[in-house]
Amino acid sequence: MRIRTLSVVAVLASALGAAPEGSDLGRLQGRWEASVGKKREFSVSLDVKGNEVSATITPRRGPKVRASGELQIDEAASPRALDWVNFSTPDGIEVPRLLSIYRLEGDRLILRSGGFNDARPRAFEAAGEGVWSEVLVFTRPQEAPKTAAVTPAR
Numbered sequence: 001m002r003i004r005t006l007s008v009v010a011v012l013a014s015a016l017g018a019a020p021e022g023s024d025l026g027r028l029q030g031r032w033e034a035s036v037g038k039k040r041e042f043s044v045s046l047d048v049k050g051n052e053v054s055a056t057i058t059p060r061r062g063p064k065v066r067a068s069g070e071l072q073i074d075e076a077a078s079p080r081a082l083d084w085v086n087f088s089t090p091d092g093i094e095v096p097r098l099l100s101i102y103r104l105e106g107d108r109l110i111l112r113s114g115g116f117n118d119a120r121p122r123a124f125e126a127a128g129e130g131v132w133s134e135v136l137v138f139t140r141p142q143e144a145p146k147t148a149a150v151t152p153a154r
Contacts, residue, residue: 024102025071027104031047032047033140043058044056055087067088073102079123080101084098084113096116097116099118101121107140110124110136112124
């Protein structure tokens, strides 16, 4: 009975988009942040839940750009492959497929993308101009230190 219950839970988790615990997709869960651009003029945050991801790009000046879609990961590829698919903005603008390579080093996610509808890069080295030519390094955000509640003296 216990094995049957665990099997049902595993099937439901898979159907709901839960990431396998020991997989790279499992390690990608949560929030990631990076500063990008020649002068680090853009901050990028990624929120990964299952294979779904929400991305927010915040320039120093101007409005934020938001998009959400899905990640497709191939851990067997060398270097490992990460595809950004089915992305669109809140107002319905579809974002082209983006083929990338990645590696995880502790709490660092290192990405190199080929650009919208371009070929997948083969190495983690900058090539050309623009954000898509950069090697992007995302990290987990630092949590604010928790302060103890202070009880006033009587």
